[in-house]
Structure formats: C-alpha cells, structure tokens
Amino acid sequence: MVQDDTDDNDWLAEDDEHAIAQIAARPWRVLVVDDEPDIHAVTRLALNNVTFKGRSIEILSAYTGAQGYDLLSQEHDVALVLLDVVMETEDAGLRLAKRIREDLDNNLVRIVLRTGQPGQAPEQQVIVDFDINDYKAKTELTAQKLFTTVITSLRGYEGLQTIEANRRGLARILESASNLYQIDSLKELASGVLTQIGAILNFGTEGVLCIMQNKSPGVPTDPFVIASTGASTHLSEHMALPSDHIWAEEINRAFREGHSIFSDLVDVLYIRAPHGHRFAVAFSPPWPLGDLERNLLSVFCDRIAAAFDNLHMFGLLKTTQEATVVALADLAESRDVTTGGHVRRVCRLTDGIAAELHAAGKFPEETTPTFLSLVGLASILHDVGKVATPDSILLKPDRHTPEERVIMEEHALIGETVLGRASVLVEGISTLSMGAQIAGGHHEHFDGSGYPRGLKGYAIPLSARIVAVVDVFDALLHRRPYKEPWSLEAVMAYLQERRNTQFDPDVIDALVTFLETKKPDWIIAKGH
Ligand SMILES: [Fe+2]
Numbered sequence: 351m352v353q354d355d356t357d358d359n360d361w362l363a364e365d366d367e368h369a370i371a372q373i374a375a376r377p378w379r380v381l382v383v384d385d386e387p388d389i390h391a392v393t394r395l396a397l398n399n400v401t402f403k404g405r406s407i408e409i410l411s412a413y414t415g416a417q418g419y420d421l422l423s424q425e426h427d428v429a430l431v432l433l434d435v436v437m438e439t440e441d442a443g444l445r446l447a448k449r450i451r452e453d454l455d456n457n458l459v460r461i462v463l464r465t466g467q468p469g470q471a472p473e474q475q476v477i478v479d480f481d482i483n484d485y486k487a488k489t490e491l492t493a494q495k496l497f498t499t500v501i502t503s504l505r506g507y508e509g510l511q512t513i514e515a516n517r518r519g520l521a522r523i524l525e526s527a528s529n530l531y532q533i534d535s536l537k538e539l540a541s542g543v544l545t546q547i548g549a550i551l552n553f554g555t556e557g558v559l560c561i562m563q564n565k566s567p568g569v570p571t572d573p574f575v576i577a578s579t580g581a582s583t584h585l586s587e588h589m590a591l592p593s594d595h596i597w598a599e600e601i602n603r604a605f606r607e608g609h610s611i612f613s614d615l616v617d618v619l620y621i622r623a624p625h626g627h628r629f630a631v632a633f634s635p636p637w638p639l640g641d642l643e644r645n646l647l648s649v650f651c652d653r654i655a656a657a658f659d660n661l662h663m664f665g666l667l668k669t670t671q672e673a674t675v676v677a678l679a680d681l682a683e684s685r686d687v688t689t690g691g692h693v694r695r696v697c698r699l700t701d702g703i704a705a706e707l708h709a710a711g712k713f714p715e716e717t718t719p720t721f722l723s724l725v726g727l728a729s730i731l732h733d734v735g736k737v738a739t740p741d742s743i744l745l746k747p748d749r750h751t752p753e754e755r756v757i758m759e760e761h762a763l764i765g766e767t768v769l770g771r772a773s774v775l776v777e778g779i780s781t782l783s784m785g786a787q788i789a790g791g792h793h794e795h796f797d798g799s800g801y802p803r804g805l806k807g808y809a810i811p812l813s814a815r816i817v818a819v820v821d822v823f824d825a826l827l828h829r830r831p832y833k834e835p836w837s838l839e840a841v842m843a844y845l846q847e848r849r850n851t852q853f854d855p856d857v858i859d860a861l862v863t864f865l866e867t868k869k870p871d872w873i874i875a876k877g878h
Contacts, residue, residue, distance in 0.1 A: 376405060377406040382431075383418035383446065384437070386466075402504050403508070418446050422459070423454055429504055431462070465485075539661055550650060572591055575591055597615070600632065601616075605630060612644060617634070618631070618632045619648075621651045623656065679731055693730040696824055704721065704725045704816060724784050731765065735763065766789045769782050787814055815857050822845065823841055842862070
C-alpha cells in the first residue's frame, strides 16, 4: 500500500508525459475531518505515496464539523471524507454527513466514518440514509486497512463521477444542440460550437479554432476559417487556414482521412453534414481527453451536423430572397426618376432607425427580433405599387393636377394589395406581409391627414411610420428631376418642423441619434 519512493518512480517512469501532467494536475482529494491532530498526521503519512489510476492523493484537513462543511461547500471535487463522529458535539460527524447529502446536495463524495468510541456506532438507518460507505473504529486504522478503504472509496467515487459526467455532458449536448438550431448565421453557429465544446469538457474555449472546407471531397483545397477563439483569434473569418499554422497538418489530415483526430498537439473533430458539407473543429484541451469525453464529443458532432447544413441552406434561401426583393423594388424604381441606390439606402436607414428605437426601449412590443430582421428589406418594397402608375403621371416633372394626384396616390393601396396577396402564401410575418403594411402606410401622416386611409398616430404600423420618415429624408437629400438636393441641415429642419403632424416624433429622434452616433457616410450618394 504505502509505496516507497523507488516503486513510485518506477511506476512513473513507465508512463508517458501526459500521465505525469495528469497526476500533477488532478490528484484525488481526500478530506480528513477530525478534532485530533494526530489522526491527520497519521492519515497523511499513510497515504503519502499512494496513487490510484495514475493520480496521487491530496489530503485536506478540517478539525470540526463546521469547518468540514465550509470546506466542502467551496471545494466541489473532494472524492472522500474520512469523518470523525464525536467532535464539537457528540454527533457532529453524523450531522455533517447529513448536511453533505441534504444541504450541499453532494451525493458523489464518499463518506467513511471513524470513531474513537467503538460503542457509539450510528444507527443502521443513518448509514443507509446518508450513503455512508464504511464505518471504522480508529483502532482499526492500520495503514493497510486505510489503504483498502481509501482505494475502494475512490473507485466508487470515480464510477459515480463518470456516470454524473456522462449525464451532465449529455444534458449539455441536448441543451446546446437545441440552442444551436436557433442560431441563424454560420459564424454564430461556429462560435456557439466552440463555446459548447468548452462547456461539455468543462474548460474554457481558449485555443479553440473552427475550420470549414466547402469544396467537394477529393478536390484539393485549403480549409477556411469560420470562427476562432483564444490563441487563434488573429485568424479572420473566411480566410484560408495558413499552411504554416501549427494545427494545419492535423486539420488537413482530418479532412483527408475523413475522421476525428486526437493527437498530442491538438484534437480535431471532423463533422460531415448530411448534405456533404464538411467541417472540422480544432482545439487544444488542457489535458488529454478520456474515452468518456471523446464519446460525448462524437455524440455532440452527430447532433449538430444537420445544424450546419440547415444554416448553409438557410443562408442560400435568405440571399435568394433578398436578391428577389431587391429586383422587385428595382423594377418598380426603374421607371421612376430615382437612382438604384435609393432602395438600398432606404433599407439601411430603416434598419438603423429600427435598431435605435429598439435600443432606446421604444415600442418594445413591436421591435421584436423578427421585426428587426425583416423591416429593412421590407421597406424597399414601399413604392412597388408604382408599377401600375402610368408613365405620363409618374414621370411628369410639373405639379400633378388633382386628378393625377388621385391616380398617383393609388400606388400605396396597389402595393399593399399586391404584396398582401403574395404574402398569404408565406406563413407568419414575412418580408412580403411587412412590405404590404409599409406600402399601404408610408404616406399616412401621424396627425391623420395622410392617405390612403387617413390613419392617425399609432394606428399606423411602426414599420410604415419609420419608412415615412426615411422615404422623405432620402428624397430631399438627393437630386430629383424636379428639385436640387437639399443640405442635411435643411432636410432635418424640414422633418423636425413636421414632427407630430406628418411624422412620429420618436422616429425622428431615432433618426437623429442614428446620424449622430453612427455617422453613416452612405446616406448621401456621390453626385447627389
Ligand atoms: Fe410612395
């Protein structure tokens, strides 16, 4: 049991550097709670050179039940408590055992009772209820017996810990996998995966790197970086992994061989998504991973593989939708006098104002994540109804007659109707349904004097109240056949004069904040 130095060193010499690092990093922790200092000294001596599964034993000491409790409430990795029964009170040890299981809710730590008064054996019920592993008289504490008791207890603790780690790891995987399915960008997903691997393995994400290779198998190409943390944060997104990067060889090997690699230098998880996209997550854990951890990671990779594919498809769909909406808006604008840049500026400025309103806590019911993600794109559809306006009226440089004005104003309702009809095909709120709202409401005035319905105040949808400001702002700031561009000051003075009458004052304030804080240089096009 107590090994002498020679034995110990022989054992160490047989193992590799990692095992040595492991021993040093994570000894088993055994807590002695006893009011007799001699017992601490004897225990320490007896367990001095003992190792179990390549890990040494660290002895912690407490001299009262209360001290023992404090220590256990701070140290969560104590494997075994060697616990005296009689200390500050007759039953201090039993009370501590009860508190460990009940108050600290620690069911993993093994407890061995030791008493100097053999006649005071605890009731059987206590041993059962508090999951006490053994009960010894101190006189029985020969070094050999202590060794057996400690090793048996550590083995029990290790088994429970493995089950618990497995349970927690799987719980984290289930939780994180469902979180990861809610993310809607590949970069965010990659960062989330790095964070979750850190959580599953219980170490920080330091030195973790995520790589993707998006070419077909067999075509030689460099992996691309999607996200990186820790020591590799200097690698930027969508940059080819430099061939001289210290992990490049292992990462390339994982792609080439099509499986995960666990090496001394780095661990590389290989993920093949159902639609053939291939990813690798490389990281360097502070200690070599055990079988349990590797198994958990492989379960995690299986769970998230489809998330990568989903996001890739989602990204494609989103880009296609954006391109379609821009084309639709351009089509309407192409007959008009405005430049193509108008729709894109309207989109960005609408997004900017919506974000400012959200940040300022205005209209929290309306500025939902869905609203914020759709409103910019939807805003560019505001004048789609103009496709139905005759050229003679749409392109007339002079003032419209009252009859022409009526026809001109029809574009709001026409846009709303066309987009509204199309939006029925899409479930829930979409770019089309919000576009319909904006088309129908962007000429309404805050005081009810606008068209087509004469809606007033908050009866006008927020999206339309924002676009009402943005549309006028951009039109005044740029050249039109019938007018020269205005200065920014003049435009702002015009809008401010009409707060509460034509425009929602909160939207104007948000525009002012946006211009002041973001200082966007794109609001004014070249040669405007
Ligand atoms: Fe309009």
